[in-house]
Amino acid sequence: MSDTHTLVTRRQFCAGACQMASCATLATLASACSGDDGSPTSPSGGGGGTSPLPVVSGQFTNSRVQVATSGSALANVDGTALVESVAGVFLVARTSTSTFVAIDATCTHEGCRVSSVSGATYVCPCHGSRYNRNGQVVQGPARASLRQYTTTFANDVLTIAV
Numbered sequence: 001m002s003d004t005h006t007l008v009t010r011r012q013f014c015a016g017a018c019q020m021a022s023c024a025t026l027a028t029l030a031s032a033c034s035g036d037d038g039s040p041t042s043p044s045g046g047g048g049g050t051s052p053l054p055v056v057s058g059q060f061t062n063s064r065v066q067v068a069t070s071g072s073a074l075a076n077v078d079g080t081a082l083v084e085s086v087a088g089v090f091l092v093a094r095t096s097t098s099t100f101v102a103i104d105a106t107c108t109h110e111g112c113r114v115s116s117v118s119g120a121t122y123v124c125p126c127h128g129s130r131y132n133r134n135g136q137v138v139q140g141p142a143r144a145s146l147r148q149y150t151t152t153f154a155n156d157v158l159t160i161a162v
């Protein structure tokens, strides 16, 4: 009788121990899977000191994208913006009172939209590639430059030939 009682106790002990182990494993898995590392949506390798580019709308007509610069992030020299249009998205920098550089915002690595800036460098949020204002790679993994477009400027309107 004592042996039976001891056997039942062992079984109960084992069942309880297994249950506890299962709970601990589930808790560990839940914690690991929650992605709660404080930055669930932060990019991998985006680098510090980056900020999102302001977005400016562009109007597409006759193979050109036109952007009204007055009152926008491109109103002043050294201003930069992400210009969105139906013809594409462009990284635009104002390099003087009358000159701009417009480049394709599609990263040449895997096609993410380059949408942040760090100083004079554009930063891809996906894997941290960096490009200078002319679209040349200054840090990989991207290897190819971003395509640059011809621009003209008159009457506070930037025109990007696409």
Ligand code: FES
Residues within 6 Å of the ligand: 107, 108, 109, 110, 111, 112, 124, 125, 126, 127, 128, 129, 140, 141, 142
């Ligand atoms: S898609 Fe831009 S760095 Fe990978």
